[in-house]
Structures are given as structure tokens and as C-alpha cells.
Amino acid sequence: MSHQLRREQLEHIGAVIVVGSGKGGVGKSTVSVNLAVSLARQGARVGLLDGDAYGPSIPMMVGVRKRADAKAEVILPLAERKDLAVEKKIPPLQRYGIKIMSVGFFIGEEQAVAPIADALGMLIRQLLYSVNWGELDYLIIDLPPGTSEPQATLCREIALTGAIVVTTPQEIARVDTAKAVTMFQRAHVPVLGVVQNMDGFVCPHCGQTAAIFPESHERRQQLDELPLLGRIPLDPAAVTNGDKGYPIVVSLVDSPVAVAFEHVAAQVVQQIAARNAQASEQQPTTLPDKEEGHYERED
Numbered sequence: 001m002s003h004q005l006r007r008e009q010l011e012h013i014g015a016v017i018v019v020g021s022g023k024g025g026v027g028k029s030t031v032s033v034n035l036a037v038s039l040a041r042q043g044a045r046v047g048l049l050d051g052d053a054y055g056p057s058i059p060m061m062v063g064v065r066k067r068a069d070a071k072a073e074v075i076l077p078l079a080e081r082k083d084l085a086v087e088k089k090i091p092p093l094q095r096y097g098i099k100i101m102s103v104g105f106f107i108g109e110e111q112a113v114a115p116i117a118d119a120l121g122m123l124i125r126q127l128l129y130s131v132n133w134g135e136l137d138y139l140i141i142d143l144p145p146g147t148s149e150p151q152a153t154l155c156r157e158i159a160l161t162g163a164i165v166v167t168t169p170q171e172i173a174r175v176d177t178a179k180a181v182t183m184f185q186r187a188h189v190p191v192l193g194v195v196q197n198m199d200g201f202v203c204p205h206c207g208q209t210a211a212i213f214p215e216s217h218e219r220r221q222q223l224d225e226l227p228l229l230g231r232i233p234l235d236p237a238a239v240t241n242g243d244k245g246y247p248i249v250v251s252l253v254d255s256p257v258a259v260a261f262e263h264v265a266a267q268v269v270q271q272i273a274a275r276n277a278q279a280s281e282q283q284p285t286t287l288p289d290k291e292e293g294h295y296e297r298e299d
């Protein structure tokens with residue numbers, strides 16, 4: 001527990017949740033956007049930070065498209081700015097009831113950011129501290145695939161409330177997602193649970209569910225022991241709506257995918273509440289006898 005306590009607690013933010021997977025293309029950004037919007041629809045104050053600087057998907061998924069000369073090199077202006085006055089901070093974009101920030105808001109959608117060693121760790125700090133997030137109940141961070149940066153900086157420096165891992169049913173995705181679980185567990189970041197995405201296809205004609213990807217029956221302890229936060233079916237409408245900037249929980253509220261995302265959001269709220277209750281139970285309820293009633297808490 002002590003390693004958690006040394007990490008930076010983000011001011012005015014109730015819970016910081018990272019959404020990751022060892023695997024690319026499994027739906028991390030889709031889950032992040034729809035989870036953030038679902039939580040906001042339940043009345044929470046929510047921020048969404050795109051942690052993927054080299055392949056930011058959040059702008060398109062929330063309807064922000066920026067054209068620019070794709071060949072022009074983009075070098076990120078990096079600077080450590082922890083103590084910025086509120087009026088100097090960057091205002092996040094407000095859409096669908098959430099506050100959003102992404103490197104993709106500043107560059108053309110086909111432009112590539114120049115690779116710089118160690119840039120991603122510094123960049124994520126900059127986005128956390130230089131954006132005027134205000135008071136939030138939840139900040140959702142959409143991670144790039146893999147287990148390097150900015151994952152390492154976040155796990156090492158920031159007091160993360162928990163991680164959600166996203167996988168698809170195939171064994172090859174589950175293997176990589178298990179790696180991400182191991183990374184979080186080694187860093188003592190609580191893993192809140194797994195979202196199994198693209199889990200079956202609901203036929204729009206007959207309503208029956210068909211498996212698109214063969215389900216793996218191989219046990220993977222790291223994944224199987226975690227709470228299953230939800231299974232999201234595959235629906236082409238999720239892509240068309242996502243590409244047009246309409247999260248499916250807004251555009252097709254009664255669709256099986258939207259209902260599944262609402263369920264995931266409710267599970268996440270429940271997991272965090274259970275962990276908070278457990279943490280407060282572990283706090284001493286009576287003060288130990290000490291001279292003159294002075295008691296210094298050691299947390």
C-alpha cells in the first residue's frame with residue numbers, strides 16, 4: 001500500500017481510471033468514450049483524456065476533425081508545468097456532458113507526431129496538469145496498446161484508482177491483455193475488471209447472437225479471476241456512429257451495444273464504491289490511547 005501513497009493524488013479528481021490492453025484495436029477508445037458518456041448520463045462529472053499521442057482516436061469519436069498538411073512535421077511543445085494558474089490552463093473540449101482533451105485536437109488527423117525519446121511520459125503529465133479539468137468525479141484515460149509509455153509514467157507517478165482492461169474473445173488478444181494485467185498488478189494498480197468487446201454479433205434481422213470470433217477455452221488466470229465488467233456485442237453501427245462522432249450510447253440508446261456499455265458503467269461505479277468502502281473499513285475507527293489524545297495518522 002505504501003507505494004500507492006507516494007504517488008501523486010490529482011487534486012479535485014475523485015477517481016482516475018485507465019483503460020488499457022496489451023493488444024491494439026480491441027476497442028479501448030470505444031470503451032473509454034462510451035464509458036465516460038454513460039457515467040456522465042448517470043449524473044457524474046467526467047473527464048476523458050486521450051493518452052494515445054501517436055494514434056489519437058478520441059477526436060474523431062467525439063466529432064472533432066482537423067485537416068492539415070499530412071506531410072508537415074509535428075513536434076510537440078513539451079514543458080513541465082505543474083503549478084499553472086487556473087486561467088493559464090488549457091480549457092478542455094466539452095461534448096456529450098464530458099470534458100475532453102487529446103493531442104489530436106491540435107494536429108491534423110493524418111499528421112504524425114515526430115517520435116521523441118521519453119516524450120510520452122512528459123506529455124501525459126502535461127495533459128494532466130496543464131488542462132483545466134476542474135472538479136471531476138471520474139477521469140477516464142484512454143491508453144495506447146502495449147505496456148510501455150505513457151503506462152509506465154502513469155503507474156509510477158500518479159495515484160490511479162484502477163485499471164479496466166479490454167479484450168476480444170480470441171486467444172491472441174487474451175494473451176496480450178493478460179500481459180497488461182500483469183503490468184498493472186506489478187505496479188500495484190488495482191484492476192477493476194475486464195470488458196470483453198466484440199463478443200458475438202446480434203443479428204439485426206432475427207435478434208439471435210452469433211459468435212464472430214471463436215471463444216478461447218484456454219484458462220488465463222490473470223483474466224479469469226477478474227470481475228467481468230461486461231460483454232459488448234459487435235455491431236457495425238458502433239463503427240459508423242463512432243466514425244461520425246456520435247458515441248453509440250448517445251446515438252442508439254436502446255441498442256444491445258449501448259445497453260451493454262451502460263451496464264459496464266454501472267459495474268465500474270460499483271467496483272469503485274466497493275473498494276472505497278473496503279479502504280474506509282481498514283481505517284482505524286477508534287483512536288489508540290495516546291498521551292493527551294494526540295494522535296498522528298500514519299497514512
Ligand SMILES: Nc1ncnc2c1ncn2[C@@H]1O[C@H](COP(=O)(O)OP(=O)(O)OP(=O)(O)O)[C@@H](O)[C@H]1O
Nearest residue numbers: 024025026027028029030145233234235238239242
Ligand atoms: N463492439 C463493437 N462493435 C463494432 N465495432 C467496434 C466495436 N468496438 C470497437 N469497434 C470498432 O473497432 C475499431 C477499433 O476500435 P478502437 O479504436 O476503439 O480500438 P482501440 O483498442 O482503441 O485501438 P488502438 O489500439 O489503435 O488504440 C473502431 O473502428 C471501432 O469503431
Ligand SMILES: [Mg+2]
Nearest residue numbers: 028029052057
Ligand atoms: Mg485507441
